[in-house]
Amino acid sequence: MSAIYDNWERLVAAVVKKQQLWQLFHDHSRSPSILSESSDFSSSFDLRSPLHDLAFDFARFESFSRSQKAFSKLVLISDFCPVIDVKDVYLASAELLGRGTFGSAYAAETDNGVRIVVKRLKSMGISEEDFKCHMDIVGNIRHENVAALRAYYSSKDERLMLYDYYSTGSVYALLHGQTGQTQAPVNWETRLKILVGAARGIAEIHTQNDGKLVHGNIKTSNVFLNHKQYGCVSDLGATNMIEATFMPTAHCYAPEVKNTKNVSQASDVYSFGILLLELLTRKSTAHVPGGPEAVDLVKLVHSVENRERADKVFDADLLKHPTLREQMVKMLQIGMRCVEKSIKRDLRCLK
Numbered sequence: 001m002s003a004i005y006d007n008w009e010r011l012v013a014a015v016v017k018k019q020q021l022w023q024l025f026h027d028h029s030r031s032p033s034i035l036s037e038s039s040d041f042s043s044s045f046d047l048r049s050p051l052h053d054l055a056f057d058f059a060r061f062e063s064f065s066r067s068q069k070a071f072s073k074l075v076l077i078s079d080f081c082p083v084i085d086v087k088d089v090y091l092a093s094a095e096l097l098g099r100g101t102f103g104s105a106y107a108a109e110t111d112n113g114v115r116i117v118v119k120r121l122k123s124m125g126i127s128e129e130d131f132k133c134h135m136d137i138v139g140n141i142r143h144e145n146v147a148a149l150r151a152y153y154s155s156k157d158e159r160l161m162l163y164d165y166y167s168t169g170s171v172y173a174l175l176h177g178q179t180g181q182t183q184a185p186v187n188w189e190t191r192l193k194i195l196v197g198a199a200r201g202i203a204e205i206h207t208q209n210d211g212k213l214v215h216g217n218i219k220t221s222n223v224f225l226n227h228k229q230y231g232c233v234s235d236l237g238a239t240n241m242i243e244a245t246f247m248p249t250a251h252c253y254a255p256e257v258k259n260t261k262n263v264s265q266a267s268d269v270y271s272f273g274i275l276l277l278e279l280l281t282r283k284s285t286a287h288v289p290g291g292p293e294a295v296d297l298v299k300l301v302h303s304v305e306n307r308e309r310a311d312k313v314f315d316a317d318l319l320k321h322p323t324l325r326e327q328m329v330k331m332l333q334i335g336m337r338c339v340e341k342s343i344k345r346d347l348r349c350l351k
């Protein structure tokens with residue numbers, strides 16, 4: 001356990017205490033746009049202000065006869081004043097975004113053009129009471145780097161969670177896109193901002209529920225870009241509620257994590273390390289139909305014996321900028337520390 005918590009402390013040191021990763025971030029003198037932004041995300045952002053850009057029509061809920069009964073128990077999170085009409089989900093006009101471990105995700109559009117994501121849990125293995133209790137915890141989180149739960153619904157045979165829709169797509173889509181498409185370059189600044197944001201989001205999640213909350217499913221398809229283009233962690237909740245087994249070929253989970261019962265804050269740190277390595281290498285760690293094959297990145301970076309050979313694993317696009325190399329090596333070291341429980345070798349060889 002001590003080794004696990006050592007990893008966690010390193011992440012906190014890297015992110016919250018603004019050492020290492022934060023230092024790297026500020027050292028990046030070629031990115032004045034990052035440096036000019038406030039280092040205290042919350043100071044310039046009123047997280048409790050009403051969301052005026054999401055102007056839904058509450059009245060339509062009442063008049064929607066087919067689902068009126070079903071939606072009568074839709075619970076809106078307190079700061080979400082406007083209301084959502086999710087009838088499109090039931091009327092099948094909603095767009096299926098994909099099916100994941102815990103259910104399906106749909107993008108539904110309201111009449112006034114606001115898009116919202118509806119997550120439909122596939123398992124009913126959680127009581128209504130436990131579901132609501134967990135939704136209260138998740139719904140309470142308002143942080144720039146955590147996708148906000150806007151509403152939820154629970155009935156005898158249905159559990160829905162409503163989130164903001166991220167039109168820019170996930171980090172998975174950004175890095176790996178669709179098969180056959182030429183990959184657009186993703187610059188260093190973008191990658192750093194994704195990592196800093198994701199790390200801050202995870203750190204925030206871990207402070208919740210008396211410091212016991214776990215995300216449990218950190219991976220590129222669950223990280224989006226917020227309005228400032230920083231990483232924003234989504235899909236919080238499902239792992240805590242549903243018992244599910246992860247695909248053994250998904251390399252984004254810590255080795256001890258076989259199913260949702262094994263997830264922990266330490267395994268979130270591991271998955272953050274994998275996210276970091278994925279951003280450095282641009283290799284996918286989970287196979288999505290139509291996407292690239294999954295690569296065991298821990299094994300890959302394990303094959304790096306010294307800093308000269310680190311180039312073997314970096315995304316070739318990044319290597320076109322030799323001035324970034326030092327920062328990339330430092331970043332690789334942070335990633336390796338996050339996953340080091342399964343990397344037996346001594347990191348000092350990279351120093």
Ligand SMILES: Nc1ncnc2c1ncn2[C@@H]1O[C@H](COP(=O)(O)OP(=O)(O)OP(=O)(O)O)[C@@H](O)[C@H]1O
Pocket residue numbers: 097098099100101102103104105117147163164165166167169170217221222224234235
């Ligand atoms: N809020 C959102 N905005 C935009 N796209 C989303 C949002 N939430 C999920 N998606 C996308 O919808 C698809 C399905 O997501 P879902 O979370 O159901 O599965 P997953 O991320 O592939 O796997 P898992 O269930 O393990 O999280 C993914 O491509 C995901 O990136």
